[in-house]
Amino acid sequence: MWVKQISVFLENKSGRLAAVARLLADNGFNIRALSIADTSDFGILRLIVNDPARAYQVLKDAGFTVSETEVLAVEVPDRPGGLAGVLDLLHDTGINIEYLYAFVSKSGGNALVLLKVEALERAVEVLGANGIQVQDYHIVHQI
Amino acid sequence: MIWDRMETLPRDDMERLQLDRLQSVVRRVCRKVPFYRNRLQEMGFKPTGVKSLSDLPKLPFTEKDDLRDNYPYGLFAVPLEKMVRIHASSGTTGRPTVVGYTRKDLGTWSELVARVVVQAGVKPRDVVQICFSYGLFTGGFGLHYGLERVGATVVPASAGNTPRQLRLMQDFHTTALVGTPTYALYIAEMARENGLDPTRLGLRLGLFGSEPWSEGLRQELQTAWGFAATDNYGMSELIGPGVSGECRLQDGLHISEDHFLPEIIDPETGETLPPGVQGELVITTLTKEGLPLLRYRTRDLTALDYTPCPCGRTTVRMRRVFGRTDDMLIIRGVNVFPSQVEEILMDTAGVGPHYQIIVDRKGYLDEMEVRVELAADYFTGAFRDLETLERNIKERLRSTLNTTPKVKLVEYRSLERTEGKAKRVIDRRPTADD
Numbered sequence: 001m002w003v004k005q006i007s008v009f010l011e012n013k014s015g016r017l018a019a020v021a022r023l024l025a026d027n028g029f030n031i032r033a034l035s036i037a038d039t040s041d042f043g044i045l046r047l048i049v050n051d052p053a054r055a056y057q058v059l060k061d062a063g064f065t066v067s068e069t070e071v072l073a074v075e076v077p078d079r080p081g082g083l084a085g086v087l088d089l090l091h092d093t094g095i096n097i098e099y100l101y102a103f104v105s106k107s108g109g110n111a112l113v114l115l116k117v118e119a120l121e122r123a124v125e126v127l128g129a130n131g132i133q134v135q136d137y138h139i140v141h142q143i
Numbered sequence: 144m145i146w147d148r149m150e151t152l153p154r155d156d157m158e159r160l161q162l163d164r165l166q167s168v169v170r171r172v173c174r175k176v177p178f179y180r181n182r183l184q185e186m187g188f189k190p191t192g193v194k195s196l197s198d199l200p201k202l203p204f205t206e207k208d209d210l211r212d213n214y215p216y217g218l219f220a221v222p223l224e225k226m227v228r229i230h231a232s233s234g235t236t237g238r239p240t241v242v243g244y245t246r247k248d249l250g251t252w253s254e255l256v257a258r259v260v261v262q263a264g265v266k267p268r269d270v271v272q273i274c275f276s277y278g279l280f281t282g283g284f285g286l287h288y289g290l291e292r293v294g295a296t297v298v299p300a301s302a303g304n305t306p307r308q309l310r311l312m313q314d315f316h317t318t319a320l321v322g323t324p325t326y327a328l329y330i331a332e333m334a335r336e337n338g339l340d341p342t343r344l345g346l347r348l349g350l351f352g353s354e355p356w357s358e359g360l361r362q363e364l365q366t367a368w369g370f371a372a373t374d375n376y377g378m379s380e381l382i383g384p385g386v387s388g389e390c391r392l393q394d395g396l397h398i399s400e401d402h403f404l405p406e407i408i409d410p411e412t413g414e415t416l417p418p419g420v421q422g423e424l425v426i427t428t429l430t431k432e433g434l435p436l437l438r439y440r441t442r443d444l445t446a447l448d449y450t451p452c453p454c455g456r457t458t459v460r461m462r463r464v465f466g467r468t469d470d471m472l473i474i475r476g477v478n479v480f481p482s483q484v485e486e487i488l489m490d491t492a493g494v495g496p497h498y499q500i501i502v503d504r505k506g507y508l509d510e511m512e513v514r515v516e517l518a519a520d521y522f523t524g525a526f527r528d529l530e531t532l533e534r535n536i537k538e539r540l541r542s543t544l545n546t547t548p549k550v551k552l553v554e555y556r557s558l559e560r561t562e563g564k565a566k567r568v569i570d571r572r573p574t575a576d577d
Binding site: 005007009010011016037039041042044046060063064065066067068069098099 | 517519522523524525526527529530533551552553554555556557
């Protein structure tokens with residue numbers, strides 16, 4: 001049910017992001033979605049790729065500091081208020097969102113966002129009960 | 144085991160011996176070394192002026208600059224033909240200091256290193272891999288001959304070529320390692336990266352020296368290798384390694400007092416400080432033939448402890464070197480030693496043993512930045528955890544150092560690994576000469 005996200009610790013110095021992208025490219029990975037959170041010193045690159053388990057190993061072997069996190073891929077109606085509706089639902093049930101970023105491609109006519117929450121199962125339940133589709137691991141990594 | 148009965152001499156006997164030797168070395172340098180003859184004459188001190196050990200503070204200090212000013216052979220007390228070995232400091236900051244050994248000095252040196260390695264636990268059956276460089280630096284050769292004297296099997300691997308170090312350890316069944324603490328950490332890191340568990344390589348002892356290291360780093364090394372890690376101390380000007388070393392109790396380094404007469408002084412005023420008080424270590428060589436030195440200022444900060452050690456040795460113990468007077472950073476008027484930073488970092492989960500201190504000046508203000516590697520297994524992917532870690536380190540440093548450094552988490556393996564002495568401090572502030 002959850003989507004495997006790879007997080008990479010990066011110092012804020014030139015060439016580090018490019019090094020990750022190059023390494024993934026050389027090993028045939030396709031980056032499906034990404035986000036960067038940063039301070040002036042360091043950043044965390046978050047990635048959704050096909051075959052996350054192998055990507056994790058490849059990055060680790062190359063000396064990167066990596067970790068694996070489970071996130072939700074939520075289908076959001078692609079129209080004004082689509083995202084707001086989903087967020088309201090979670091907010092109303094007291095589920096905190098740590099961060100969120102969007103997928104490049106669409107899933108059926110819907111936009112796809114990645115959500116990091118503490119209460120994964122509870123979030124899926126709430127969203128499902130309200131007709132919001134949470135995408136399956138296999139589907140997301142293949143999109 | 145105790146190598147030499149001199150290590151257990153009663154205090155009265157030791158002091159009688161020290162006085163006897165001090166009187167003789169003062170007479171000898173007056174005769175043989177113009178530098179000392181002139182200096183003592185200027186002070187109006189007679190060659191026979193030493194009546195008791197309490198006269199020691201009346202003698203002049205010798206500084207590293209005196210060795211440099213008399214480069215290369217000016218302070219030698221014997222003709223060059225009597226010297227059988229020359230060593231020298233690296234001379235990265237100015238002229239190198241050159242030291243010479245007579246045949247007798249080399250014999251003394253081996254004996255003194257034998258004491259150090261025996262008290263660290265080395266037995267004749269040990270296979271000892273020396274990862275100090277061999278050459279002008281005294282570390283390699285010093286340990287080498289001392290270990291041979293004890294009857295251990297010496298593997299003179301020298302520094303560098305880490306994959307080969309690991310191969311030798313496995314093939315030769317190394318049981319003890321000699322090197323700098325930071326290089327030993329690096330070898331362990333490389334071992335793990337190559338799928339080897341350092342604790343299963345069969346090493347039981349690690350003998351470390353040539354750079355100041357913290358208790359935290361000792362724990363780190365002992366855990367990484369599964370061996371007992373002891374500290375030993377020396378410097379080329381005095382003889383090289385062999386001046387002092389820890390026994391298995393790891394509670395201070397026993398000084399071979401029958402050869403090196405120690406004092407602690409206030410580095411600012413030069414006044415002698417009482418036992419137990421931290422200050423600069425000053426040593427008078429009592430038996431050196433080739434290069435005898437009176438009251439040599441080591442620039443190392445420590446304190447002396449004359450209480451008897453449960454190991455049976457009666458020799459005075461010096462505390463692990465806290466730092467060097469010339470390592471001390473003055474950040475906005477506050478004294479900071481790299482060892483204080485190291486102690487805190489070693490005690491913080493989530494950051495690795497490698498760190499660097501960068502000092503710079505922004506306008507008229509000093510800025511200190513501590514860079515430390517994030518431990519690979521600590522990274523959760525959560526931003527909050529990293530911020531909390533940085534904040535905690537910063538807060539602990541602030542409360543200990545009384546100055547607020549910047550803390551920067553850097554990627555694992557991004558700081559330089561060294562095979563010799565680690566470069567912990569980069570001071571970019573303009574100096575008076577600039």
